Amino acid sequence: MRIEVLSIFLMFQVVVSLKHNDLIIAVGDTLELLSDGKTFQTLTLDSYNASKLSALAYDPVAKKLFFSDTRHRHGHIFSVDLNDEFYHPVVDIAEKKDNETVGSLTYDPVDKTLLWMDGFNRSIRRVKIEHETFHAEEKGDVEILHSFDDAKKPSGLICDPCTRMLYWTNVHESHPTIERSFINGSHPKVIIANDMFRPMTLDLDVPEQKLYWAQSLRNGSFNIERSFVNGTGREEIYRDVGQIIISLAVGGDYVYWGDYTQKKLWSLRKDGSSSSPLTLGTFRNPPTSIVLRHQPLDCSLLEQSQTGKLIAHQSATITIACLTITSLLIIGVVAIFMLRIWTFRSGRKLLVSDKDEDTFPFQDFDNGRDSYSRKMTQ
Ligand SMILES: *[C@@H]1O[C@H](CO)[C@@H](O)[C@H](O)[C@H]1NC(C)=O
Ligand SMILES: *[C@@H]1O[C@H](CO)[C@@H](O)[C@H](O)[C@H]1NC(C)=O
Ligand SMILES: *[C@@H]1O[C@H](CO)[C@@H](O)[C@H](O)[C@H]1NC(C)=O
Ligand SMILES: *[C@@H]1O[C@H](CO)[C@@H](O)[C@H](O)[C@H]1NC(C)=O
Ligand SMILES: *[C@@H]1O[C@H](CO)[C@@H](O)[C@H](O)[C@H]1NC(C)=O
Ligand SMILES: *[C@@H]1O[C@H](CO)[C@@H](O)[C@H](O)[C@H]1NC(C)=O
Numbered sequence: 001m002r003i004e005v006l007s008i009f010l011m012f013q014v015v016v017s018l019k020h021n022d023l024i025i026a027v028g029d030t031l032e033l034l035s036d037g038k039t040f041q042t043l044t045l046d047s048y049n050a051s052k053l054s055a056l057a058y059d060p061v062a063k064k065l066f067f068s069d070t071r072h073r074h075g076h077i078f079s080v081d082l083n084d085e086f087y088h089p090v091v092d093i094a095e096k097k098d099n100e101t102v103g104s105l106t107y108d109p110v111d112k113t114l115l116w117m118d119g120f121n122r123s124i125r126r127v128k129i130e131h132e133t134f135h136a137e138e139k140g141d142v143e144i145l146h147s148f149d150d151a152k153k154p155s156g157l158i159c160d161p162c163t164r165m166l167y168w169t170n171v172h173e174s175h176p177t178i179e180r181s182f183i184n185g186s187h188p189k190v191i192i193a194n195d196m197f198r199p200m201t202l203d204l205d206v207p208e209q210k211l212y213w214a215q216s217l218r219n220g221s222f223n224i225e226r227s228f229v230n231g232t233g234r235e236e237i238y239r240d241v242g243q244i245i246i247s248l249a250v251g252g253d254y255v256y257w258g259d260y261t262q263k264k265l266w267s268l269r270k271d272g273s274s275s276s277p278l279t280l281g282t283f284r285n286p287p288t289s290i291v292l293r294h295q296p297l298d299c300s301l302l303e304q305s306q307t308g309k310l311i312a313h314q315s316a317t318i319t320i321a322c323l324t325i326t327s328l329l330i331i332g333v334v335a336i337f338m339l340r341i342w343t344f345r346s347g348r349k350l351l352v353s354d355k356d357e358d359t360f361p362f363q364d365f366d367n368g369r370d371s372y373s374r375k376m377t378q
Pocket of ligand 5: 217218219221241
């Protein structure tokens with residue numbers, strides 16, 4: 001019994017410590033804030049009429065959201081200050097030139113640089129946000145970091161402020177890939193080229209140094225995969241049919257994605273330990289982009305966690321060993337106890353059975369576990 005109580009307690013702890021990240025989601029012409037995986041709140045933009053919001057990026061230091069509006073006539077990247085709960089002034093950061101489109105956005109708080117994927121000219125561009133109300137002029141401010149030829153069709157983009165790397169997906173029909181370079185553009189490299197179909201969106205788990213991406217497979221199914229940042233250690237964490245995933249974000253405990261077909265926002269435990277995702281919201285338009293509204297990253301913790309993982313692993317092993325020894329001891333004590341009762345009973349030739357009493361607590365435990373697992377699948 002004591003072991004069972006202990007294991008319930010441990011399971012309970014695991015469930016309690018799972019937490020949803022606060023998210024910002026672009027849906028049609030609105031920006032939705034989601035707290036605790038439950039409460040939606042629409043962000044009101046002051047003196048700005050949104051048309052079709054797409055890519056998002058978040059600056060955790062200045063608490064500023066960057067977004068692109070694909071149908072806006074003149075501008076194409078804007079920022080909105082989220083410091084105040086009610087007043088959200090919008091700043092026009094970059095003008096639209098020709099038919100430029102912003103496929104995805106990412107922000108580097110170290111260099112105060114905004115980077116984006118331009119789908120029209122197949123390039124990765126960047127602009128340094130010099131000050132609060134910065135507006136990029138026609139020439140000079142915007143630099144081209146990478147430009148791609150017709151053999152590439154770049155889509156998702158994400159930077160790592162800690163390791164100074166930049167990752168992107170290429171959804172070219174015949175040679176789709178996942179690639180990376182330093183954030184300054186040097187050393188571009190293809191890191192994944194096998195079994196790729198249409199990896200439209202990717203995100204990076206900075207603390208755990210893992211890439212997550214989603215793609216539609218050729219036969220109508222889709223999957224979500226992850227790998228180390230060098231492209232090795234690839235594993236599938238979810239596969240199903242009936243969705244086209246167009247946005248994805250990975251948090252502390254969950255991976256979140258937006259699906260074009262059902263216009264839903266989904267979440268799934270990122271360690272792959274649950275088999276079915278939960279719907280967090282259903283919208284009138286597909287969720288085109290998702291970002292975490294997170295605290296600034298502490299890059300020094302990242303180095304510690306990479307070495308810390310080993311220590312955590314060792315201490316987990318020690319804990320398991322201790323638990324096993326304790327369990328064996330308890331089983332031993334119980335066995336001796338039962339043996340004593342048995343010898344005592346057979347000695348006195350007791351014939352009355354107390355079986356009901358014996359099984360009752362176990363039935364109770366099973367019921368408890370049933371309602372527990374029901375809660376998990378809800
Ligand atoms: C936004 O749209 C409304 C109604 O279409 C219009 O009255 C208002 O002037 C517009 N505001 C801006 C800033 O364009
Ligand atoms: C931009 O798109 C419009 C409509 O699709 C097209 O007529 C125009 O030629 C395009 N401009 C450039 C520079 O490609
Ligand atoms: C797009 O690329 C072409 C050729 O590389 C270049 O001439 C043109 O100026 C670019 N357009 C923009 C808006 O940068
Ligand atoms: C780009 O960044 C990498 C790593 O931070 C550095 O080693 C390299 O010298 C940089 N290259 C240029 C051209 O600045
Ligand atoms: C789709 O193809 C994958 C391999 O690419 C396979 O594992 C999966 O079972 C297929 N699904 C269906 C529904 O045929
Ligand atoms: C890729 O990264 C993993 C995890 O950091 C590491 O174990 C592995 O050796 C790396 N592989 C290569 C080829 O660098």
